[in-house]
Amino acid sequence: MAVPVEYxxxxxxxxxxxxxxxxxxxxxxxxxxxxxxxxxxxxxxNFVAFSQYWGNLTGQVFALFVLALAAAEVAIGIxxxxxxxxxxxxxxxxxxxxxxx
Amino acid sequence: MVAVGLFTVLAYVFWxxxxxxxxxxxxxxxxxxxxxxxxxxxxFNLVDLATIDGEGFLVxxxxxxxxxxxALEGGVFLAKRESEGSLVTALRTEREPRADGGTVADxxxxxxxxxxxxxxxxxxxTPEDAAVTGGSDAADPDATDGGGSxxxxxxxxxxxxTDAADGQGGDR
Numbered sequence: 001m002a003v004p005v006e007y008x009x010x011x012x013x014x015x016x017x018x019x020x021x022x023x024x025x026x027x028x029x030x031x032x033x034x035x036x037x038x039x040x041x042x043x044x045x046n047f048v049a050f051s052q053y054w055g056n057l058t059g060q061v062f063a064l065f066v067l068a069l070a071a072a073e074v075a076i077g078i079x080x081x082x083x084x085x086x087x088x089x090x091x092x093x094x095x096x097x098x099x100x101x
Numbered sequence: 102m103v104a105v106g107l108f109t110v111l112a113y114v115f116w117x118x119x120x121x122x123x124x125x126x127x128x129x130x131x132x133x134x135x136x137x138x139x140x141x142x143x144x145f146n147l148v149d150l151a152t153i154d155g156e157g158f159l160v161x162x163x164x165x166x167x168x169x170x171x172a173l174e175g176g177v178f179l180a181k182r183e184s185e186g187s188l189v190t191a192l193r194t195e196r197e198p199r200a201d202g203g204t205v206a207d208x209x210x211x212x213x214x215x216x217x218x219x220x221x222x223x224x225x226x227t228p229e230d231a232a233v234t235g236g237s238d239a240a241d242p243d244a245t246d247g248g249g250s251x252x253x254x255x256x257x258x259x260x261x262x263t264d265a266a267d268g269q270g271g272d273r
Contacts, residue, residue: 002127004120009111010115013108017108021104021105053126054127054128055128055129057130057140058154060136061144062158064144065158069165071169071172073172075172075173075175075176078176079176079178079180082180083179086182
């Protein structure tokens with residue numbers, strides 16, 4: 001007996017809201033990155049759950065692409081955090097108020 | 102508060118949506134078929150060979166490959182830094198000669214040319230700021246020492262530059 005799709009959706013909503021909470025409350029850039037990853041993986045849970053629901057593999061393949069996109073985003077994000085720390089001595093996202101300094 | 106409210110709304114919508122009442126759902130996958138094998142077929146547009154429903158993703162596969170390549174380039178670009186006038190980047194690995202006789206590898210490792218001024222530059226992280234601060238403060242010890250020997254004046258200049266740079270690093 002398969003797990004009903006509602007449970008997957010509830011789990012996905014919980015993970016997404018945890019990520020949203022992290023983005024809205026944290027000032028650490030690394031926490032920002034982790035929160036964005038949580039939100040992306042919440043979307044992945046939905047993709048895989050509905051892939052099983054419909055018996056179609058498109059959702060699983062799309063989840064793979066989202067993972068690859070998340071990896072690219074993390075690469076750029078950590079590079080930006082590196083520059084942020086080098087220029088401000090901290091990873092607080094509120095310190096950088098301009099696009100260039 | 103916003104996150105909790107959003108979760109409440111989402112949970113209500115998901116729980117009241119008619120997912121389980123539909124006939125034939127969830128469809129699931131046939132147990133005899135390999136899901137990984139079918140994903141491989143779909144990634145390369147071999148939809149005819151796939152035994153589970155899906156669509157081709159070859160274009161998306163190539164686009165994601167280009168995006169990952171661009172992210173790699175962006176990461177290397179953001180990670181490069183300037184140290185004592187030379188560029189320190191992951192794209193240079195061979196020992197290239199510099200104008201002052203050192204090499205790029207020496208500047209990165211800091212083995213041969215490690216004296217007071219480069220240390221201060223590395224601590225502050227911004228070579229321009231350290232040079233400007235050290236230069237402005239270095240004039241004071243020379244003016245106060247006055248008749249000191251050249252060796253004393255130079256050591257006083259280095260010490261002042263290092264202290265100024267350290268203080269700036271501490272402020273940050």
